[in-house]
Amino acid sequence: MKSSVRICCSGLSRDGVSLRLLLLSFFVSCVGLLYAQQVKVLSASELKRLSMEELINVEVTSVSRMPQKLTEVASAVQVISGADIHRSGATNVPDALRLLTNLQVAQLSASAWIISARGFNTIFANKLLVMIDGRSIYTPLFGGVIWELQNVVLEDIDRIEVISGPGGTLWGANAVNGVINIITKKAQDTQGTYIAATAGTFVKDMAEVRHGGRIGPKLFYRVYGLHFDRAPTIRPNGEDNTDAWRMSQAGFRLDWSSTPVNNFTVQGDFYNGRRRTQGFPSDNNGQNILARWRHTFSPRSSMALQVYYDRYFRDDIPSNASDEMKTYDVDFQLSFPVRKKHRFLTGIAYRLAKDHAQFLTPLVGILPPKKDLVRYSGFIQDEITLTDSLRLTLGTKVQQHFYAGFDLQPSARLAWTFRNKSTIWSAVSRAIRTASRFDVDYFIPVTPQPPTVASVAGGPNFVSETLVAYELGYRLQPTAFTSFSVAAFYNVYGDVYSVEALPGTLTYQIQNGSEGTTWGVELSGSGKVSNQWRWRAGYTYFEKNLYAKPGHNFNPDYLGNDAKNQFMFHSIFDISRKWHFDVTARYLDYLPQTLATARVKGYVEMDARMSLDLKPFEISLVGQNLLQNRHTEFGTLAIPRSMYAKIACRF
Amino acid sequence: MPANAQLQVTREATIKAVFLFNFTQFVEWPAAAHGSASSPFVIGILGDDPFGAYLDETIAGEKVATHPLMVKRYREAKEVRGCHILFINAKLLEQKDLLSSLSGRSMLTVSDAKNFTRLGGMIRLATENNKIKLEINAAAARDEKLLISSKLLRIATIFDPPDYQR
Numbered sequence: 001m002k003s004s005v006r007i008c009c010s011g012l013s014r015d016g017v018s019l020r021l022l023l024l025s026f027f028v029s030c031v032g033l034l035y036a037q038q039v040k041v042l043s044a045s046e047l048k049r050l051s052m053e054e055l056i057n058v059e060v061t062s063v064s065r066m067p068q069k070l071t072e073v074a075s076a077v078q079v080i081s082g083a084d085i086h087r088s089g090a091t092n093v094p095d096a097l098r099l100l101t102n103l104q105v106a107q108l109s110a111s112a113w114i115i116s117a118r119g120f121n122t123i124f125a126n127k128l129l130v131m132i133d134g135r136s137i138y139t140p141l142f143g144g145v146i147w148e149l150q151n152v153v154l155e156d157i158d159r160i161e162v163i164s165g166p167g168g169t170l171w172g173a174n175a176v177n178g179v180i181n182i183i184t185k186k187a188q189d190t191q192g193t194y195i196a197a198t199a200g201t202f203v204k205d206m207a208e209v210r211h212g213g214r215i216g217p218k219l220f221y222r223v224y225g226l227h228f229d230r231a232p233t234i235r236p237n238g239e240d241n242t243d244a245w246r247m248s249q250a251g252f253r254l255d256w257s258s259t260p261v262n263n264f265t266v267q268g269d270f271y272n273g274r275r276r277t278q279g280f281p282s283d284n285n286g287q288n289i290l291a292r293w294r295h296t297f298s299p300r301s302s303m304a305l306q307v308y309y310d311r312y313f314r315d316d317i318p319s320n321a322s323d324e325m326k327t328y329d330v331d332f333q334l335s336f337p338v339r340k341k342h343r344f345l346t347g348i349a350y351r352l353a354k355d356h357a358q359f360l361t362p363l364v365g366i367l368p369p370k371k372d373l374v375r376y377s378g379f380i381q382d383e384i385t386l387t388d389s390l391r392l393t394l395g396t397k398v399q400q401h402f403y404a405g406f407d408l409q410p411s412a413r414l415a416w417t418f419r420n421k422s423t424i425w426s427a428v429s430r431a432i433r434t435a436s437r438f439d440v441d442y443f444i445p446v447t448p449q450p451p452t453v454a455s456v457a458g459g460p461n462f463v464s465e466t467l468v469a470y471e472l473g474y475r476l477q478p479t480a481f482t483s484f485s486v487a488a489f490y491n492v493y494g495d496v497y498s499v500e501a502l503p504g505t506l507t508y509q510i511q512n513g514s515e516g517t518t519w520g521v522e523l524s525g526s527g528k529v530s531n532q533w534r535w536r537a538g539y540t541y542f543e544k545n546l547y548a549k550p551g552h553n554f555n556p557d558y559l560g561n562d563a564k565n566q567f568m569f570h571s572i573f574d575i576s577r578k579w580h581f582d583v584t585a586r587y588l589d590y591l592p593q594t595l596a597t598a599r600v601k602g603y604v605e606m607d608a609r610m611s612l613d614l615k616p617f618e619i620s621l622v623g624q625n626l627l628q629n630r631h632t633e634f635g636t637l638a639i640p641r642s643m644y645a646k647i648a649c650r651f
Numbered sequence: 652m653p654a655n656a657q658l659q660v661t662r663e664a665t666i667k668a669v670f671l672f673n674f675t676q677f678v679e680w681p682a683a684a685h686g687s688a689s690s691p692f693v694i695g696i697l698g699d700d701p702f703g704a705y706l707d708e709t710i711a712g713e714k715v716a717t718h719p720l721m722v723k724r725y726r727e728a729k730e731v732r733g734c735h736i737l738f739i740n741a742k743l744l745e746q747k748d749l750l751s752s753l754s755g756r757s758m759l760t761v762s763d764a765k766n767f768t769r770l771g772g773m774i775r776l777a778t779e780n781n782k783i784k785l786e787i788n789a790a791a792a793r794d795e796k797l798l799i800s801s802k803l804l805r806i807a808t809i810f811d812p813p814d815y816q817r
Contacts, residue, residue: 047665047669047709048669048672048673050669052802053806056782056783056785056806188781189781577805
């Protein structure tokens, strides 16, 4: 046990970020497809009930390969639109994700966040599938997301969908506890120029520029650039931590509808950043490019072919480590009806991730430093319309993975929709978390040690963690602007991570020595007080019972710094046509102490945003974390109260 | 037409149809525009009809004050008679004097044609960023003694150049 403590603590003693390089897992998965329409298809009587303000905000089209009405989705999905993110004062993706309470978000240093759904919120946080426009962004090095590398111009986000739970067959291996799907607007929806400048205390400065235009009648483009500098967090003794950081990024997107049934998208980003770290600064950079072709055969039949390349490099000077990951991914999906009652969705995917994890110290290592991780996967699902209101979805994912071998992940989902407005749904699914490099190839130190000397010798026998999830939910959407959703889950986990000494030695190995159950309830809703005042809210309750399997010796508390209760309220208020006042308040319960991390007090925090719309300019003043001078969300570093002013121009 | 293009057109048209219906609530017609208390309130479509049965479905059973709503379809401008809201298919606006030939009858003219408000039309249903936005030529409506509610004007772009002349 001593040694596993050392793994964690050596990480925590640094700025928290190097933890990611110390404790990890890996999953790969396929492009998600579930495209929950935020505005459902409305009948005449439904459209007539909308106010004129609502009517001018109804989307004219919602094109996707698998359109599904939000009310009919048989999973615990919460969605926030780009417009509502704008009305929150969020400055980056993790800020925006705090607005969805089926996620637990904790900032642990200036540039590091851990984000999880349904528990297991640790530096591991390895049970989510996270995508930006179909490109998977969790790193196969440890199965989590390096959030500092995931920057998006928030103005160009169409919506963020978060599915808690295994989400379904089509989501793939890392979608054990949830899926985060960040979807940016199509180029045709970001026409014109957007320029914004921000200055503040925690976000010291930020500049964003985007220009969208068209080349001919069917080809649209946008190009963007962004840069920001962010201030350090605060150490327990009140001094500034050494973790200020900055990032510069640019990118583009092209959308071409050569014919109404053929849509092509090409998009890419590249970035360069630097974090201040103990000693010397640590640099990172990355590039990605993605191309997608969607072809529609008929309203119920379509295909999509997607390829992408993604590379990131991230240095961490304090841990003498760097990682370079190059990912090549090809994904093909096809949907087609069989008779009237069946709609099949099937897909195959290939992914090659070439990792180079380099440690410039003999004390810790990922061995061998270079490894090619290959994964083939496929899935098939059948959505069966049993009656007008009853739908059964059966499917399975199959996967052949470098570490895990062959895996089957079946699921069954039943949804009963009545009067087009509400749905009761239930699901049973099996999901797996395949091993990551950090589960299998992790060594402390890098040279073999005698059994009398404490050491960690990888996880040669580590197998996939398993989950069987039972879910029950209800969703109601009486109008486009009012919704209510409740989802309950009971999860049974097997073969969960542990670090244990081999009997009679001090040689630790990473094993599958934990198991247990988790359960909880997720509530979310939105509504309108008047034409000027809308709100969104969410509450999540979470409980767990994890323990060492018989014959094993590991304390699994360490696997999750999970809050029992969390609550969020988001108020969106138009004082007048020009003045807007928005508030988000959130409560997060305390995080219990574990053998590696300190107890974190429960906290209530609030952000407020006041903006003045002087077309084409928009001036806003935002206060973040206003209630306390500073508060801690994970570990020991504190996030200060902060303010920023922003001026934006759209023309 | 390819299936998905058809679907898009339909969805856009349904929203526009509901706008046409909503205008009955946000515009005031002079008393002279109505024959009697029970005379119908007419929404007319001039030229090809993009709404199909959807507009009829939208107004089915609805009334404006005491006037039952009715849809009429016209091929040509000279057929237009006793109409309160007239949706004009963009193709017909290529005829130069179309709008002036329709004036003097307190008719709310609506279209999705590009230069509609500039040509003297009253409300343009403009598709921008995948949403339907309103562009209103308030002066043209005033000339026809139509009173457009401030609620409608508030959410619209107003086309009201000082040099506007009928």
